[in-house]
Amino acid sequence: MIKPRLPRAAAVCAATALALVLTACSGSGSEGSDPGSASTSTSALTHIHGLGLHRDTLYVATHEGIHSPGPGGAPVLVGDRRDDFMGFTVARDGTFLASGHPAPGSGGPANLGLIASADAGRTWAEKSLGGEVDFHALDTAPGGSVYGYDSTNGRLRVTRDLTAWEDRAELRALDIAVSPTAPDTVVATTESGVARSTDGGRTFSPGAGQVLAYVSWGAADALYGVSPEGVLFRSGDGGAAWTRAGTVPGGGPQALTAVDARRVLVATGDGVYESRDAGRSFVRRMEVTSGKDGH
Template structure:
């Protein structure tokens, strides 16, 4: 498997980045506690997506979307802690995480889905068994990173899952054109699999917190200290674009080759020029743990 090359422009604060990613891996395993933040605060963001041009933000307390003046508005009536979240190519929302406090459901949501932009949800599988912290789709295949057990799981029918590689990761990304190619962010760099997540080469090269594939030749990553990178060759080499606004990242989604969504310490930002400039779409209040 191809080793990742670390360009000279990406060598700043490597030790600090590794420590930051290690802390993020630990923080993301913490169970949801709605008492951490005021109900009105938009914080603890775990995923971003667009459907029909509308921004959706998966948070510690439900899915939010911009209302008047960009203020976050709850979508539907569920205030679950949506840890994993992605919008599939057909517009279906896929999510995982923990139910809101006081609910009578299982402690882990498994895989749930919404076909009406998050207003209602149905359980697809693994309810009470799995909390996926990252989800990715390609070619009808769904990949989920089971954070509790440190394992990648894969399904084609969203009901029956196959266990694949064990690894310690924060985020995953699946190639939009080669569904068997999967990347995972780890404390030692980006780990690559070319066999559908059955095996991974050791993480190496650029240390990134989140990765997202906008197009075959447009793979984006953001480092723990908020530097945005782009790869045109599937992660073999990374080119630094520059810092994202607001500091430490919480989530990254590449909508296409040029349109990016990134959540950081003070906002959800959008770029339409491949990360050269950003506009803040929603304000964020950082939690006590900086997340």
């Protein structure tokens, strides 16, 4: 295990790259395609915002709806909504949770708040904060609590019933991950490194060490993070120290989900890749042509 330190030049470059992504995240407008123009073309997708696995089917949250891989790995729209799904996660009970902005021309407020699907993304229902909040990152904790990073207000928020939310710490972050065994332990990626909380996100240590874009906790001793350059790291101690696991093909990352200690999903500029050996090798699960600036 190595301490999470980068050479000064590399650290500055990584922090600059993450700061640019954080700046891009601040916009609240949706610029998706016409919701009536359903397509499975690889050119249809512009940004990937989240990844999930349900009954071994891959679900990809994008600027133009939820997609799954079809024949040959081409993306196929799930359901008929082409909303801009900025935040996305699959809860332990199989419920899909998401946030973002409605598709152009579909009506409704600019921010979706928290929405949920009980049928694997085919239909969605508003749960709370519609018109008020755009969650750019969502994760679930043991016991059922949901953590959301409210990009509209730069704040971590937590709910136990998907309706009533408690405000937690204010911070400038891109992604969050909650420990699968300790519901009050959460990490966040910032432009100065990984920030950590052990009190349910009420307070965070300053961001320090390895600069990462996205994080995901696959097991108690398997916290994964991917750098702005696409290098995958793993931590066995909750983010205090990191080891390099491998390099993801396809350039800069756009989303990361650790399914377990060895199975990892990463979206990059040309597709969604899967590793089943803790990041040593990757296979492309979905081929896309997507934007290069993540969120």
